[in-house]
Each structure stands twice: as C-alpha cells, then as structure tokens.
Amino acid sequence: MPPIDSARQRSPSNRLAAPAAPEARPAALDGVDEGVWIEVIHKMDEVYNDLLQYEVALEEKNAALEDSQQFIESVLASISDILIVCNRHGLIQEVNDSLRRIVGLDEDALRGQPVCELFADDASRQRAREFFAARPATVQDCELLITGRDGSPLPVSLNCTPRLSGTGKLVGMVLTGRPVGELRRAYHALRQAHDDLKRTQQQLVQAEKMASLGRLVAGVAHELNNPISFVLGNVLALRRYTARLQTYLQAVHADEGVRSPGVEDLRRELRIDRIMDDLAPLLDGMTEGAERTRDIVDGLKRFSAIDRSAEEAFNLAEIVERAVRWVTRSGGKRLAVHVDLPKELPVIGSSGQMQQVLMNIVQNACDATVACSAPRLEISATCAAGGVELHFADNGPGISPDDLARIFDPFFTTKPVGQGTGLGLSISYGIVERHGGRLEAANRSQGGAVFSLSLPLAQA
Structure with a gap:
C-alpha cells in the first residue's frame, strides 16, 4: 500500500x-x-x-x-499465521511476512501470481481452485500442502473467506492459516507420553500386585513352618519309638517262656514282621517329604522377602533346579528340561534376586516353545577363570534380528497384549550386572534361542 x-x-x-x-x-x-x-x-x-x-x-x-x-x-x-489476499480470479494481491518466510519469496515475486502455484501437489492445487468457484463460500480448516523454502511440502490448515466491496460485490478472497507440522509433532509427542504413562501405570499396578503376592507368600510360608516343624519333630520321635518297640518285640518273641500259645498266630495274622520292616521306609519318606516342603517354604520366603543385603553365599545349582521345578510344574504344558550342572556352584549375592532371573529365563523358554510338538530346554554350565557361564538353549523359533538388538530394553516384549510386561528381561539384566556378571541372548545355528548368564564364582 x-x-x-x-x-x-x-x-x-x-x-x-x-x-x-x-x-x-x-x-x-x-x-x-x-x-x-x-x-x-x-x-x-x-x-x-x-x-x-x-x-x-x-x-x-x-x-x-x-x-x-x-x-x-x-x-x-506481527501475525504468525499466513495471510494471502487474492482478487476474484485467484491472483495474489497482498501477503504478509509469515508467508514470505515460509515460501522463501519476496512480495514482488508473489504479487500477481496465481495462488494455486503456492501448493505442492495436484490435489492441493485443485482444492485451492475450488475456493474461487462461481459462488465461493467460506471454508474452514482445510489442510493443504504448501511448497516450503527448501522445496519440501508443508501441511497448512487454511481458512478461506470471500472479500466483498462496499456495495456487496465479490472482489476477491482472503486466505488465512497456520502450519500444522509443529502442532502435529506436538500431538504425537503428547500421545506417546500418554501411552507411556498408561503403560507405566499398568506396570505400577502389576508391581503392587506382585508386592501383595510376595507378602501373601511370605505369610503363608511363615504359617506353614509351624506344622512342618511339628511333622518333622513327630517323625523323629516316631523313629526313636520305633527302634525301641522293635527291640522290645524282638525280646518278647525271643523268650519262648514268656510267649503265650496264641502269640505266634496273632503275630502272623497281624503281619507284625512286615509292619516292622515297613516302618523305617515310611518314616524315611515322611522325613523326606517334610524336608522338601521345608525347603520349598524356605525358597518362597527367600524369593518374596525384601533383599536387605546382597552379600550372602548360595549354591547357584540349587537355585537353577528350584527355578526349573517351579516353572515347569506351574506351566500348562510339560517342558522337557535337561540340566547338566556341577553339584556345587558357589556364588556371592542375593539368592532371591538370582532366582527371579532364572525363573524369568526358564519361563521365556517355556513361552517360546509353546508351539513346538516336543518343547525342550537344555541347561549347561562352563566354568573357567574363576567364573561360571550358564547356557539356556531351547528349540523354539528363535529371536528375530530386529528384536535381538533391543530384547533387554524396558517395556519391550514380543508377547501378545496382556501376556507380557516387557520388564522381565530388563530387570534381570540389571540384577545380573549388580552381581558382577552379564546376560546375553543369541540364536543357535541349529535353531532356537540361547541365553548366556555369566557370574563370578565365590572364592574358597
């Protein structure tokens, strides 16, 4: 002007x-x-x-x-939105600085040019021509692509309004709008943050459930300790009483002058000799069962208790056998597990945390082989240079190369929604690192996946 x-x-x-x-x-x-x-x-x-x-x-x-x-x-x-003033034929008459910055052209180059040439694709140009129809109408929030300064298309939300003269005659159109790229990126970032927040909330709920389950297991294990102690104490007492009764009966039957005429017949009828022979195996079985129950309760208490100190000695081989036993017995499908480990693998750390790691690895193998006709897991060990390396090899489909690079990332899981949290391997990785070891995953040449757990052995 x-x-x-x-x-x-x-x-x-x-x-x-x-x-x-x-x-x-x-x-x-x-x-x-x-x-x-x-x-x-x-x-x-x-x-x-x-x-x-x-x-x-x-x-x-x-x-x-x-x-x-x-x-x-x-x-x-000062207007941040773009402004284009056109005559009724679609020729540019006035533009503001915002449009000039976006397209990289000055006002002299833009004035008199068709407004359709500002757009990047045929669909946007055709839609812009419709703004200048015989009977134009107001257009709200029409997203078109404008050619940017560097030639790339920029999405812009446009509003188009007819411009009238003092007598009400159509003299042109006024186009206003704003780029929606930043808004769209902000929306995607907000949506991603919302999804992450929902996942975190679900993980917190699951963690609280696991904490409640741990407290419940700890309470049950504590309650089971008393009857198990009674059983073990009574079995030991019965074993002593059995020995005394056996000595007494032998003395009675050895003295022929004391025995009455029908004692021998009653002895054979009641099978006293067979009962006396079966007492020792029965008591041994009761003792073994009570001791196994006591070990299970002790493992539950260790697994559910809060680790106040990670500096305790434990046998890693026993933790592996316990983890395999718990996972395979709780699974719906039988997983054939072959364990080839030394009897003693002394390790310093937290047995509860290490059991959590091993149960997670075995459970993942069980889930990976669910579609196999004969699911199998082989656990072996290699001891060298003051350390031990456990290998957990399954016969499942293996891990894809894309997933292998981020399998230990938090919240990453290949399981269906609701069946995996994506935190098991991530937490296990951190636990192993705190114990001075490392946890790795790879694919076997003959098929299936193998997880390698390396830990330093305790010094004698």
Whole structure:
C-alpha cells in the first residue's frame, strides 16, 4: 500500500496566497462602483478562509490515514499465521511476512501470481481452485500442502473467506492459516507420553500386585513352618519309638517262656514282621517329604522377602533346579528340561534376586516353545577363570534380528497384549550386572534361542 502524501510536509510557500491588499489593486475601472470591488474582496476572503480550513482538515485526515496504515502494516507483520489476499480470479494481491518466510519469496515475486502455484501437489492445487468457484463460500480448516523454502511440502490448515466491496460485490478472497507440522509433532509427542504413562501405570499396578503376592507368600510360608516343624519333630520321635518297640518285640518273641500259645498266630495274622520292616521306609519318606516342603517354604520366603543385603553365599545349582521345578510344574504344558550342572556352584549375592532371573529365563523358554510338538530346554554350565557361564538353549523359533538388538530394553516384549510386561528381561539384566556378571541372548545355528548368564564364582 503506497503512502499518501501529507499536506503537513509542504513548505509554507505552497500554501494558498492571500488576496492582495486594496491599496495594491489597480484603480477602479471606469463605470464600476467601488462598493462592488469591496464586496468581491470580502467574497475572496471568505473563499480563502474556507480553503485554509479544508487544508487543515485534509492534513489531519492524511495524518490519521498514515497512522492507520502504519498500524495495519505492523499488525500484518506481527501475525504468525499466513495471510494471502487474492482478487476474484485467484491472483495474489497482498501477503504478509509469515508467508514470505515460509515460501522463501519476496512480495514482488508473489504479487500477481496465481495462488494455486503456492501448493505442492495436484490435489492441493485443485482444492485451492475450488475456493474461487462461481459462488465461493467460506471454508474452514482445510489442510493443504504448501511448497516450503527448501522445496519440501508443508501441511497448512487454511481458512478461506470471500472479500466483498462496499456495495456487496465479490472482489476477491482472503486466505488465512497456520502450519500444522509443529502442532502435529506436538500431538504425537503428547500421545506417546500418554501411552507411556498408561503403560507405566499398568506396570505400577502389576508391581503392587506382585508386592501383595510376595507378602501373601511370605505369610503363608511363615504359617506353614509351624506344622512342618511339628511333622518333622513327630517323625523323629516316631523313629526313636520305633527302634525301641522293635527291640522290645524282638525280646518278647525271643523268650519262648514268656510267649503265650496264641502269640505266634496273632503275630502272623497281624503281619507284625512286615509292619516292622515297613516302618523305617515310611518314616524315611515322611522325613523326606517334610524336608522338601521345608525347603520349598524356605525358597518362597527367600524369593518374596525384601533383599536387605546382597552379600550372602548360595549354591547357584540349587537355585537353577528350584527355578526349573517351579516353572515347569506351574506351566500348562510339560517342558522337557535337561540340566547338566556341577553339584556345587558357589556364588556371592542375593539368592532371591538370582532366582527371579532364572525363573524369568526358564519361563521365556517355556513361552517360546509353546508351539513346538516336543518343547525342550537344555541347561549347561562352563566354568573357567574363576567364573561360571550358564547356557539356556531351547528349540523354539528363535529371536528375530530386529528384536535381538533391543530384547533387554524396558517395556519391550514380543508377547501378545496382556501376556507380557516387557520388564522381565530388563530387570534381570540389571540384577545380573549388580552381581558382577552379564546376560546375553543369541540364536543357535541349529535353531532356537540361547541365553548366556555369566557370574563370578565365590572364592574358597
């Protein structure tokens, strides 16, 4: 919009000259009364005063117009949204700085160009042509692609409104809008954060359930300790009593003078000798069962208790056997597990945490081989240089190369929704690292996956 010349910028010499004084006027023409000249001079003074007033009013209006123009230009320059003013044929008349920054062209290059040439694809150009139909209407939130400064398409949400003259005649269209790329990225980031928050909430709920389960197991294990202690104590007492009774009966039956005539018949009828022979195996079985139950309860207490110190000695081979026994017996399908380990694998650390790691590895093998006709897991050990390396090899489908690189990442799981949390291997990885070892995963050449757990052995 070109600036309007202000009358205030004119020099005083450009102002209207005042009429000459009566003394400087020529003498009255013959036949003309002097009163007529005086009246003409008064009229000229009135016209001159009117012209001065008009000039002052014009200067004020020019000043107001300049202020309005500067205000409009400053507003248009500060608008972050793009603004395009077109005539009714779709030719650009005015644009703001925001559009010029986006497309990388100045106002002279844009003025007079068809607005459709600003768009990046045929669909956007066709949609822009529809804005200038025979009977255009207001368009709201129409997303089109504009060619950016570097030639890449930028999504822009446009609004199009008809521009009318003072008499209501269509003279053009006004397009306003804003780039939606940043908004879309912010929306995706917000959605990702919301999904992460939901997953974290689910993990917290699951963790609280596991904590409650641990407290329940600890309480049950504590309650089971008392009856198991009673059973073991009574079995030991019965074993002592059995030995005494056996000695007594042998003495009774050895003394023929003490025995009554029907004692031998009653002895054979009640099978006293067979009962006495079976007492020792029965007591041994009861003792073994009670001791196994005591070991299971002790393992439950260790697994569910909070580890106050990770500096305790334990046999890693026993933890492996316990983890295999718990997972295979709780699984719906029988997993054939072949364990080839030394009887003693002394390790310093937390037996409860290590049992959690081993149960997780065995459970993953059980889940990976669920579709196999004969699921199998082989556990072996290699001892060297003061350490032990356990190998858990299954005959499942293995791990894909893409998943292998992030299998220990938190919240990553290949299991269906609701069947895996994606935290088991991640937590196991951290536990093994805190014990000074390492946990690795790979695929076997003959098929299936293998997890390798390395730990330092306790020094004698």
